[in-house]
Amino acid sequence: MPKRRDEAEEEKPKALTTYTIKLDDSQMEKLRAVVAAKYWEEVEVPYARFAFKGPKVNVTAYTSGKVLVAGKETEDFVQNIIEAEVTGTPKLGYDEVHNPEWFEPHAGLDESGKGDLFGPVVAATVIAEKPAIDAWRAAGVRDSKSIEDSQILKLDEVIRNTPGVVVEVVYCGMAKYNELMLKPQANLNRLLAWQHARALEAALQKKWVGRGLLDQFSKEPLVQRELKKRGLERFNLEMRTKAESDPVVAAASVVARAEFVRQMRELAREFGEKLRFGAGADAKAQAAQIIERFGAKALGRFAKLHFRTSYEVVSAAGKLDELPLKMPKEKTEWKR
DSSP, X not given: OOOOHHHHHHHSOOOOEEEEEEOOHHHHHHHHHHHHTTTOEEOXXXXXXXXXXXXXXXXXEETTSEEEEEETTHHXXXXXXXXXXXXXXXXXXXXXXXXXXXXXXXXXXXXXXXXXXXXXXXXXXXXXXXXXXXXXHHXXXXXXXXXXXXXXXXXXXXXXXXXXXXXXXXXXOHHHHHHHHTSTTOOHHHHHHHHHHHHHHHHHHHSOOSEEEEEOOOSSOHHHXXXXXXXXXXXXXXXXXXXXXXXXXXXXXXXXXXXXXXXXXXXXXXXXXOOOSSSSHHHHHHHHHHHHXXXXXXXXXXXXXXXXXXXXXXXXXXXXXXXXXXXXXOOOOOOO
């Protein structure tokens, strides 16, 4: 009988991982005694104070005081031996062992509203250190896409009220946004890069850190170019997809989403009912209602006019003479 998927996964060997820590002389000797008591094979390693080879993990202690642990049982060894017996500190969690960079001082950058017909695009920067990150993880701060909007504002308040944390948001009001995006050479990614750079610069003026992580929205280094213009070349900004796994980027995603939700509520009050997120059929229907209630030119107070949906709604209402939007390019049909 073929094995179930969960059974097969359980039988997979643990991946090889590494961990480094700095110990003083007394801690070094304590570690040596603990490992020697396990009757592991002692091996010679250049420049090492001592080294032991265990069944599923190797331990190398260098004369500099650095200890390197490597193997399939690294996490267990660090938690149960180094942290519990040698240093006497609380056991580290999985993420602290495998993602130590998450808990170092750094900036997280994310945005919200880019794909929504209504409301602005909000860029947020958050700078934090380990005590704040630990508190946020306990409070449930994570990627905003997995949090209900009713909870977003509460978590945003938690983040903003955490001691030692810097929070900055940048967005354009709808009138300014549409003025910029309706220019002939306008590009949303370049505008967003400018917003990110401005928010980051403001945050760094309050608290300097050497690096940051951005949830990647473009293959080009657009934000880095903007930072260079602002004299921030020595700041190391990394970009990658799904960066919200980093807790500080997750916090930035919550802050950006919370501000977007607040802006959407303001627009909803003017419209008279809750506005739809996204750019689907419901949002399109509401755009048509805006034109009917307030006139075609009023659409720019609520919606992103460079969206294809805006052109289609204005065109269907026969109002292109009142709001002369440019016909969007034809959609590209990709062949397999």
